[in-house]
Amino acid sequence: MKEYSIEKLALIIGAKPTAHSDGTIAGVSTDSRTTRPGDCFFAIKGSNFDGHDYIDKAFSNGAACAVVSKEGNYQGRPILQVADTIKALGEFAKEYRKSENFKVAAITGSAGKTTTREMIYHVLKNHFNCHQAPKSFNTDIGVPLTLLGTEADCQIVIAELGSNHPGEIAHLSKIAQPDIALITNVQPAHLAGFGNLQAIIKEKVSIALGLREKGTLIINGDIPELIEFCRKKGLQSHTFGTAASCDYRAENVKVTAFAGSFTIEETEVTVPLPGVGNLQNALAAWAVCHKLGISIRDFAEAMQTIQPVDGRLQVIKAGPLFILDDCYNANPGSMRNALECLAKINLADKGRAVFICGDMLELGDQSEQLHKKLGEAIAAAGVELLLAAGEFAKITTEAAKKTAAHNPETACFDDTALLCDELRKFIRPGDIILVKGSRGCKLERAVEKLKKLFS
Secondary structure (H helix, E strand, O other): OOOEEHHHHHHHHOOEEOOOOOOEEOEEEOOHHHOOOOEEEEOOEOOOOEHHHHHHHHHHOOOOEEEEOOOOOOOOOOEEEOOOHHHHHHHHHHHHHHHOOOEEEEEEOOOOHHHHHHHHHHHHOOOOOEEEOOOOOOOOOHHHHHHHOOOOOOOEEEEEOOOOOOOHHHHHHHHHOOOEEEEOOOOOOOHHHHOOHHHHHHHHHHHHHHOOOOOEEEEEOOOHHHHHHHHHOOOOOEEEEOOOOOOEEOEEEEEOOOOEEEEEOOEEEEEOOOOHHHHHHHHHHHHHHHHOOOOHHHHHHHHOOOOOOOOOOEEEEEOOEEEEEOOOOOOHHHHHHHHHHHHHHHHHHOOEEEEEEEOOOOOHHHHHHHHHHHHHHHHHOOOOEEEEEOOOHHHHHHHHHHHOOOOOEEEEEOOHHHHHHOHHHHOOOOEEEEEEOOHHHOOHHHHHHHHHHHO
């Protein structure tokens, strides 16, 4: 980011500068371990940490000043005190974005945000000076850090906006002020915070509230409820999908075990990633790239070299095993997509289809019903070995066994740690293993254990 005087920063965030606040800052940090000389350190209190405990460390690493919300003896250092440091970070990012000339493409959706962001960045970096969110920086901390992490010559920022309760997307969109707002899809996710699909749609569509004048809203045209909601709100939007009415329509859609393709304007776009979900992500990415002036030929060429994102349907060869690592997160829709992918890979490679399954969290009072439906989907996918961990493991496995035409082997575990301890008893060479569950299940431990056992 460009340099700001500490005095100007204080004015933006509504803080009273100290007597030693006459310097400048050249960056921001919320982690004292990675604070660089010239950074402003925002002391943020989380559920398991308090940034105020690390102010000394931040200054020893060269911090130019710190933004705090607690009274304390700061030994004459340049300190800006505010009521809420997260709010202050957002206010600074909002003002910074307003003052800069780069464009912002903001992405939200129940699934596919990170992969779509990576696809857009992969294409655009060949044509523009781009900056993207580091990892899944999609919160009221991550989005401001993304905006404030730009270089002086940045032309386009690609950001993610996430949410697990009403109001978050609108707040983040007003900080990011996107020129292009993209909704990848809407699915039953975070139902504990939203209650139903209509509430989720309302939340995702609120990304339009922060759009700049003449900004563009792009939505998934294969979701009738989403289209109807936008119509009733009087929102103009561009659509992507396979429906005949879509502005960005994919034709000749093909899905194989490890890749897929579709045709746009008589040009075939090959996506070297598994699952139909990745074709939807690529089509969403094309809609954004087209709006930014990219040709379909350039887009198709760039997509040939796209790489999988860690933990998102990432195919890993571990000795005699095929591991389909999709353990970053899970909801009913993404579970179905992953199971379809497992079935296609199994059909092509003739291994034993194995599913290491964690719970889908934050589904509220629909949790039991949706885990029962998950069990039915597991049976339909032809899973031969189901290892389930978590509170709803028994519901999932019983539904799978009850509805399967074959006789799958199943085992339930209270948590991922216990499942990992027993993996050697169940897994055998040649297995094709899908690993998926919500973030809280920490199923990456199962992936690492499999690698250790068989690599």
